[in-house]
Amino acid sequence: MAKKAKSQTGQARRIWIDLDNSPHVPFFVPIIEELRKRGYVVLVTVRDCFQVSALADLHGLEYRRIGRHYGKVKILKVAGLCIRALQLASAMLKEKPVVAISHGSRAQLLVAALARIPSIVIMDYEFARGLLLMEPGWVMVPDVISDDLIRFDPRRILRYPGIKEDVYTPTFNPDPSIRPSLGLNGKHVVVTVRPPANEAHYYNPRSEELFTAAMDFLATNVDAKVILLPRNRSQETALCRSYSKLLASGKLVIPNHAVDGLNLIWYSDLVISGGGTMNREAAALGVPVYSVFGGKIGAVDRYLVNTGRLVVLESTEDVRTKIALNRRVRLERPEQGNTAALGSIVDQVAEVVERSSR
Secondary structure, three states, X not given: OOOOOEOOOOOEOEEEEEEOOOOHHHHHHHHHHHHHHOOOEEEEEEEEOOOHHHHHHHOOOOOEEEXXXXXXXXXXXXXHHHHHHHXXXXXXXXXXXXXXXXXXXXXXXXHHHHHOXXXXXXXXXXXXXXXXXXXXXXXXXXXXXXXXXXXXXXXXXXXXXXXXXXXXXXXXXXXOOHHHHOOOOOOOEEEEEEOOOOOOXXXXXXXXXXXXXXXXXXXXXXXXXXXXXXXXXXXXXXXXXXXXXXXXXXXXXXXXXXXXXXXXXHOOOEEEEOOHHHHHHHHHHOOOEEEOOOOOOOHHHHHHHHOOOXXXXXXXXXXXXXXXXXXXXXXXXXXXXXXXXXXXXXXXXXXXXXXXXX
């Protein structure tokens, strides 16, 4: 059993991690495990939205479910932020965490700023709005994002090698049982599709145009089988209405339960996504991937484009001409990727914790 990392008063040091979006779950799972191995007490809170709770359950995390999503109307977003911050404060301040960590949780950052808890915000998209207005203690980014792209004190910018997805993809083990559970019989070109985040602050209507064009393109190809992953219940309802004929024919499948995203990507022949994380997960696993994200392309995605691991679709013509619907040759398991990211992140978190506990 790991020896507890204790403060000068003899109490185990507590680290608070807040998960407020689904991609944060697989990212933080190995970080949480490693911090606990080093003797820290890790307190985990999750926001009830975008299958965050379901994915936390899938990964066996212990957590407290606090707050929910309030939709895409701006005034409700602001109200929801304040409400969840109050809920988090009520639940977590009595736990006396020495550091608060998230991958962009505004509610946690607000609580940490007001309660003067040292905070680390991890981010991999330099155009995210509204995060640095509340001044976290530190910002942690992949080393492909240069200082001049981040409006923050360079002395408080922490860096890790590779990309966020390198934290958890090196330990991925494929599980072929996902194939029969989704009706995949090996006869089709399997395309996993993630729609744009139409309730996110970074949403761009062009993403929806490109997504629709991609779905129309796939619908006309007799070999394609589409696994569609809606982001929330309202989006799922709208997509079921729009693509009812494809669903009825079996050409389109929407899973009725949370699935392991990496496993689904691995058993796909290609991925088309309107969001960054699934694109980068596919790139990390060596699966062909196409982005229909219509917003500003960040440094991480530019890096993947320049290294030939991501194709950005910028027009409906690109959809027709650049997507290659081919069966891919799949290895038994992915090749070992970058393994340095996890250790680098945990080392730097531990250093901040020790510095904050003095």
